[in-house]
Amino acid sequence: MPILTREEAQALLKKVLAYSKADQCEVSIYGSDNGNIRYARNAVSTSGGNTFSQMAVASAYGKRQGIATINEYDDASLEKVVRRSEELAKLAPENPEFMPYLGPQQYGPSGTGFVQETAAIDPKKRTDMVAASLDISRRNDLIAAGFLENTTAYSAMMNSNGLFAYNNSTGGKFNVTLRTQDGTGSGYVSKGFTDVSKLDVSAATTIAAKKAAGSKSAKALEPGKYTVILEPAAAAVLVEQIFFNMDARSADEGRSFLSKPGGKTKVGEKLVDDRVTIYSDPWNPELPTSPYNGDGRPQEKITWIDKGVIQNVYNTRYWAEKQKVKSVPSPDGAIMIGGTKSLEELIKSTEKGILVTRLWYIREVDPQTLLFTGLTRDGTFYIENGEIKYPIKNFRFNESPIIMLNNLEEMGISERTVSGESGIELLLPPMKIRDFTFTSLSDAV
Amino acid sequence: MKRKDFIQLSAMGLGALALPKFAFGNPVDPSRFLNDGIDVKVKKQLADVALNAAKAKGATYADVRIGRYLNQFVTTRETRVQNIANTESFGVGIRVIANGCWGFAATNNVTKEEVAKAAERAVAVAKANSKVKADPVQLAPQQGYGEVSWKTPIEINTFTVPVKDKVDLLLSVNDAALKGGVNFVNSAILAINEQKYFASTDGSYIDQDIHRLFPTFNVTKIDRTSGKFETRKSLGNPVGMGYEYLSARPEDKVTGIITRYRDRYDMLEDVRNAAIDVEQKLKAPSVQPGKYDLILDPSHLWLTIHESVAHPTELDRVLGYEANYAGTSFLTLDKWKSGKFNFGSKLVNVVADKLQPGSLGAVGYDDEGVQCGQWDLIKDGILVNYQAIRDQAHIIGLKHSQGCCYAQSWADVQFQRMPNVSLQPGKDPLSVDDMIKNVEKGIYIIGDGSFSIDQQRYNFQFGGQVFYEIKNGKIAGMLKDVAYQANTQEFWNSCSAIADKRDYRLGGAFNDGKGQPGQSNAVSHGSSTTRFNGVNVINTARKI
Numbered sequence: 001m002p003i004l005t006r007e008e009a010q011a012l013l014k015k016v017l018a019y020s021k022a023d024q025c026e027v028s029i030y031g032s033d034n035g036n037i038r039y040a041r042n043a044v045s046t047s048g049g050n051t052f053s054q055m056a057v058a059s060a061y062g063k064r065q066g067i068a069t070i071n072e073y074d075d076a077s078l079e080k081v082v083r084r085s086e087e088l089a090k091l092a093p094e095n096p097e098f099m100p101y102l103g104p105q106q107y108g109p110s111g112t113g114f115v116q117e118t119a120a121i122d123p124k125k126r127t128d129m130v131a132a133s134l135d136i137s138r139r140n141d142l143i144a145a146g147f148l149e150n151t152t153a154y155s156a157m158m159n160s161n162g163l164f165a166y167n168n169s170t171g172g173k174f175n176v177t178l179r180t181q182d183g184t185g186s187g188y189v190s191k192g193f194t195d196v197s198k199l200d201v202s203a204a205t206t207i208a209a210k211k212a213a214g215s216k217s218a219k220a221l222e223p224g225k226y227t228v229i230l231e232p233a234a235a236a237v238l239v240e241q242i243f244f245n246m247d248a249r250s251a252d253e254g255r256s257f258l259s260k261p262g263g264k265t266k267v268g269e270k271l272v273d274d275r276v277t278i279y280s281d282p283w284n285p286e287l288p289t290s291p292y293n294g295d296g297r298p299q300e301k302i303t304w305i306d307k308g309v310i311q312n313v314y315n316t317r318y319w320a321e322k323q324k325v326k327s328v329p330s331p332d333g334a335i336m337i338g339g340t341k342s343l344e345e346l347i348k349s350t351e352k353g354i355l356v357t358r359l360w361y362i363r364e365v366d367p368q369t370l371l372f373t374g375l376t377r378d379g380t381f382y383i384e385n386g387e388i389k390y391p392i393k394n395f396r397f398n399e400s401p402i403i404m405l406n407n408l409e410e411m412g413i414s415e416r417t418v419s420g421e422s423g424i425e426l427l428l429p430p431m432k433i434r435d436f437t438f439t440s441l442s443d444a445v
Numbered sequence: 446m447k448r449k450d451f452i453q454l455s456a457m458g459l460g461a462l463a464l465p466k467f468a469f470g471n472p473v474d475p476s477r478f479l480n481d482g483i484d485v486k487v488k489k490q491l492a493d494v495a496l497n498a499a500k501a502k503g504a505t506y507a508d509v510r511i512g513r514y515l516n517q518f519v520t521t522r523e524t525r526v527q528n529i530a531n532t533e534s535f536g537v538g539i540r541v542i543a544n545g546c547w548g549f550a551a552t553n554n555v556t557k558e559e560v561a562k563a564a565e566r567a568v569a570v571a572k573a574n575s576k577v578k579a580d581p582v583q584l585a586p587q588q589g590y591g592e593v594s595w596k597t598p599i600e601i602n603t604f605t606v607p608v609k610d611k612v613d614l615l616l617s618v619n620d621a622a623l624k625g626g627v628n629f630v631n632s633a634i635l636a637i638n639e640q641k642y643f644a645s646t647d648g649s650y651i652d653q654d655i656h657r658l659f660p661t662f663n664v665t666k667i668d669r670t671s672g673k674f675e676t677r678k679s680l681g682n683p684v685g686m687g688y689e690y691l692s693a694r695p696e697d698k699v700t701g702i703i704t705r706y707r708d709r710y711d712m713l714e715d716v717r718n719a720a721i722d723v724e725q726k727l728k729a730p731s732v733q734p735g736k737y738d739l740i741l742d743p744s745h746l747w748l749t750i751h752e753s754v755a756h757p758t759e760l761d762r763v764l765g766y767e768a769n770y771a772g773t774s775f776l777t778l779d780k781w782k783s784g785k786f787n788f789g790s791k792l793v794n795v796v797a798d799k800l801q802p803g804s805l806g807a808v809g810y811d812d813e814g815v816q817c818g819q820w821d822l823i824k825d826g827i828l829v830n831y832q833a834i835r836d837q838a839h840i841i842g843l844k845h846s847q848g849c850c851y852a853q854s855w856a857d858v859q860f861q862r863m864p865n866v867s868l869q870p871g872k873d874p875l876s877v878d879d880m881i882k883n884v885e886k887g888i889y890i891i892g893d894g895s896f897s898i899d900q901q902r903y904n905f906q907f908g909g910q911v912f913y914e915i916k917n918g919k920i921a922g923m924l925k926d927v928a929y930q931a932n933t934q935e936f937w938n939s940c941s942a943i944a945d946k947r948d949y950r951l952g953g954a955f956n957d958g959k960g961q962p963g964q965s966n967a968v969s970h971g972s973s974t975t976r977f978n979g980v981n982v983i984n985t986a987r988k989i
Contacts, residue, residue, distance in 0.1 A: 038961050093612070368673065
């Protein structure tokens with residue numbers, strides 16, 4: 001099944017709905033072409049590609065719903081999947097939280113994240129890109145392990161209440177770790193892209209190479225509270241945790257960092273530094289995302305944290321109706337307004353501090369305070385009098401992103417980055433944070 | 446939008462409501478679970494088509510995996526069913542060596558024509574990869590077994606138990622929790638059946654039927670006045686068993702300060718205890734940070750073993766294949782070659798085992814057709830071996846693979862994954878009560894909690910479910926806000942006592958992650974209650 005255009009998807013989904021006999025029917029389709037190549041020990045280790053497509057049909061009788069999926073699209077298969085969803089709906093228990101499917105919706109522009117050059121990536125292009133990365137590794141007498149993947153995808157949904165949504169997109173990720181031959185130095189870089197022409201594999205690999213060579217013979221500092229400069233990839237794995245925990249229902253139920261005694265929430269209160277503004281915008285040219293949510297709700301430009309104040313939380317349609325609040329879908333990406341300085345300028349303005357390339361193995365310690373633990377990795381350096389003085393051994397931290405964003409000193413220019421934990425992409429600045437809590441030393445390189 | 450987002454509502458939120466990430470499968474009527482799938486004779490014909498097509502295109506080795514993966518997932522919260530998902534995934538993955546390089550391709554169109562085309566694609570991928578210079582793959586020799594089969598020894602196939610019975614059990618668990626005074630309860634039953642057929646150019650045709658089950662719950666209690674909340678999750682395990690796991694007998698219960706479970710699980714009893722525990726947790730004093738002797742129950746210790754022993758002995762990490770993602774290992778080859786590297790105290794004996802009954806890792810043959818077995822990893826505290834697959838065996842001087850190859854589905858390429866890795870019980874008779882009697886200042890930890898470890902497996906931090914303070918040989922009461930941090934080698938060298946085999950139990954996980962693109966592996970870890978001296982405990986309470 002190739003990537004369908006809006007018109008092709010519309011025609012196919014209409015045909016499916018025509019088979020429906022249920023009270024309501026909703027049909028969604030997703031299709032993608034994916035390719036990846038993985039390398040380690042300075043050679044390609046595995047690579048592959050697949051074409052994936054799946055259609056899901058949801059049928060509902062009253063508050064009973066059944067969902068069936070299929071990946072064959074001849075008329076008989078389409079009718080069969082509708083019938084099966086209807087049979088499953090009749091067998092299902094009533095769901096008191098079932099919501100009728102949405103009616104027609106107004107969506108913003110679709111396809112803003114589709115770039116033909118990215119869609120045209122073939123196995124040779126991937127091999128060539130990896131060969132360029134490997135070349136830098138070998139020339140610098142380093143050992144590379146990396147991963148490059150790209151996806152071209154479309155999605156569409158239509159229901160018996162008149163809703164139709166469509167989007168198509170391209171995207172990919174590149175990340176590489178270079179290590180010194182003796183295993184005492186390691187450097188990492190990670191990039192996400194919509195337009196492959198904006199990905200410079202050689203430049204990215206060169207940064208990782210410099211960090212690897214520069215991180216040899218690291219010195220040990222005592223654990224404690226330090227001023228840190230988190231590069232965007234390091235900040236991403238903590239900032240995203242705020243989003244994962246901004247569900248309205250958990251806050252209302254009293255089991256979230258946004259809950260307060262007596263059943264109230266902290267929505268509308270200032271929780272972090274007043275220079276912190278985080279929003280999402282599906283049409284941001286640097287990080288385009290889908291104009292609709294998986295349940296058909298339109299995505300909008302929405303501010304989550306405005307000058308340090310929790311402005312919005314996301315919810316399900318059921319919870320929004322129950323609480324009589326605006327229905328707000330969760331976003332597909334997030335953007336934090338940054339400053340005007342480069343990373344180098346942030347370093348220059350630092351008397352004493354630590355530059356952090358990457359944070360790793362992030363796990364929740366306490367959901368009430370959003371306390372997380374994890375470690376620095378692949379390039380950690382001591383800064384003194386505005387200069388990187390020497391590499392330092394890695395630390396374990398125990399810190400809350402809420403405390404961290406309260407201790408904000410300075411921000412650099414926002415750039416696109418990828419969470420090494422979840423794979424989610426964000427536009428984030430490098431951040432200078434005071435009193436970041438390192439609790440123990442790690443011997444890991 | 447990525448494939449996984451198709452079943453989630455969006456990338457950044459509502460993760461708690463999302464289904465676990467199955468190898469993608471199609472929702473089906475549960476009655477389809479009773480079908481046997483295609484006949485083994487047909488599978489052999491399809492496999493031969495793939496093997497012959499690969500050889501005809503120049504492959505020097507090929508293997509084919511025809512897989513049917515069934516999943517059932519029933520989730521509830523409080524008084525209602527949240528979701529009942531039944532999925533099925535069927536397809537073929539073909540792996541080849543051509544020009545000395547690996548190639549892989551998969552298809553869910555299981556016809557002779559499409560299987561042959563996939564085999565040809567796998568050869569083309571291998572040939573393309575061989576253009577980026579690399580050392581040729583060296584495969585450890587493997588005899589063909591002919592036509593053989595293996596089946597998880599189960600008493601009750603979970604998929605034949607009506608969904609209604611599972612819903613009734615979970616709703617009765619929730620009811621017991623709510624009656625016990627909790628504010629929220631989630632419960633779930635997850636069942637997996639992997640029907641895997643493997644064939645290779647070595648002459649093996651292996652048919653396997655593998656079953657796994659995971660019943661679990663989580664309760665939350667809120668103190669409305671202070672706004673504080675605490676949770677306690679199930680002390681049951683994911684297991685390589687059938688539905689019989691949920692019928693506990695008296696001999697399966699380990700009594701003590703909390704009842705824990707050996708080979709079978711009493712979910713109703715556990716949730717009643719959880720409701721009491723969570724109330725006590727809210728009232729418990731916050732721990733004073735410092736050095737404590739830790740007494741770690743097997744329901745907790747399995748995860749520490751998983752992260753600090755099982756992962757660093759994975760040979761692919763040691764060699765650097767995971768350097769960009771999961772990481773490397775501090776257990777470098779020189780340490781192993783020395784024959785003297787003291788991983789732990791003399792009491793520490795760790796065994797890798799792919800056969801252990803009831804475990805998640807138990808199979809007859811791995812995903813490259815190697816018959817499974819068991820071997821020592823740590824012997825009397827010394828590092829003696831790793832976990833290897835066919836293309837790694839020669840690196841550690843082995844003539845045969847150790848059978849550690851696994852792929853999470855037919856659509857994913859197989860690679861080195863950990864077997865069950867377990868700490869052996871103490872050789873001398875020792876009960877947990879006697880162990881606690883000798884502790885002056887300690888903490889007794891039951892159940893697994895927060896976990897994090899560095900990319901070479903030196904520095905770790907673990908939480909737990911419930912923590913008891915030990916003062917002068919006696920349990921003094923519950924503590925909260927406890928986590929311990931240690932260096933792996935120092936920690937295992939501080940191991941000063943291990944309870945005997947009467948206390949030995951398994952724990953485990955369905956979702957051990959590794960690789961890019963990521964894959965999940967299910968694995969168990971056994972131990973008896975174990976004492977570690979002078980471990981650094983931190984207090985995790987903060988204010989925001």
